Amino acid sequence: MSVYEYIVRTKDLSKVYTMGDVQVRALDDVALDIRRGEYVSIMGPSGSGKSTLFNMIGGLDKPTQGTVFIDEVDMAQLTAQELAFLRCRKIGYIFQTFNLIPVMTALENVTLPMVFAGLTTDDAMDKGAELLKTVGLEGRRDHKPTELSGGQQQRVATARALANDPAIILADEPTGNLDLRTGKEIIDLLKRMNEEKKVTVISATHDLKMIDVSDRVVWIRDGQIERIEERADIEVQVGQMEGEEH
Amino acid sequence: MTSVLDEVSKRGIEKQIVLPWSRALQMTRENIFVRLGRSAITALGIFLGIAFLAAVLFSAAAAQVAAEKQMREIGVDAADAQTQARVIWLAAMSLLVATVGIVNSMLMSVTERYKxxxxxxxxxxLDSFIVRLFLLEAGLLGILGSMLGAIAGTGVMTLVSAHRLGWSLALSSWGKPALELGGWTVPLWLGIVIAIVIGGVLSVGAALYPAWRAAKMPPAAALRSEF
Known part of the structure; x- marks a missing residue:
């Protein structure tokens, strides 16, 4: 077996939510290694813990137990400033509900992470325009989110996620609020970025269209990893399914 | 030995995550104008409070003018010791009402923006960016609301006193003492300036706690909230 370089590693990762008297184990001893540059889909029914895992990997919430390493750095050891730096420069986030800032134009949304990163306004504007072109929205730069369709908003969100050339794109149900065709377009866009920019894509989803483009699929159930499928296994299965149809 | 290295690396990161004041101001301006309805409601609380305060101060100064006029005409000392106590009481009440109003609207305006x-x-x-943006917004709305309130309050009272005393005497109220606090006599014009500053400070003070609390929230919790 070849040796991979891991960009994300989780060790004994658990998250327990206390709701009144009931304790819910959303994540239970999850150990997951994600390779640099791969496209991973975290699949599972709603309530399986995939969004919780997304939050832990993204440093958006603290685990009850266990550790998340990003580039071999223990995230729990980071100061608030270092964590903000990580979120700003190393990780790009994409959400089911797009989460664009409603009062800002498409271009302002895309340039906001660059402003935080210290780019000058001119540099940020140039790069933002370039990114909007990459996602096919060069004509929509001065539009507010409410003036854009769901698919277009998600494209802006993707451009924003790429703003500071992150090593990782974390997407939480990126196609969850989109119709079939628009969803497919976003998946293709993510795959293209994964190939062109060599960015690691980690996507929590229950959209089966994602399987096609994934290097690996991690199936999660009841807060635990059920199985991990490699690209090769997936292709065999897809082949079998196609074979059965004929 | 290690502290020097830590210091350097920390400062490096501080430098790399920034929100320039110019951009913060631009974002605040956009927020105020795009959410004009919400901004107007927030500013209205402070507007009414300061308008009332300005009116109270003006009428105290105008009462002084009227008293002096009466003294000249009939030679009687018409100064009222109770007036000062009433002015201070009314001023305090108007500020209290304005504070309650603005705390409420700041709480709402922060809560609906959790996501x-x-x-x-x-x-x-950084947490400090969030706090900075909300305090800037509160400060701008507070100063704007206070200025408009001061104009409205003194404007109405000028018309009222002009009707009673004539224009020249009504306008002379601006130089008369409006308030006496522990031997310090505050002329009306200064009282109005202080009222505007108080309006801004109250507004920022009211935003401080909700903004700080929102900034401290873990992002996952803030994102989960629906409005």
């Missing part, structure tokens, strides 16, 4: 705050933190915003 936006969570998103900003995902994009790398």
């Amino acid at each position: 936006e705050i969570g998103t900003m933190k995902c994009l790398g915003a």
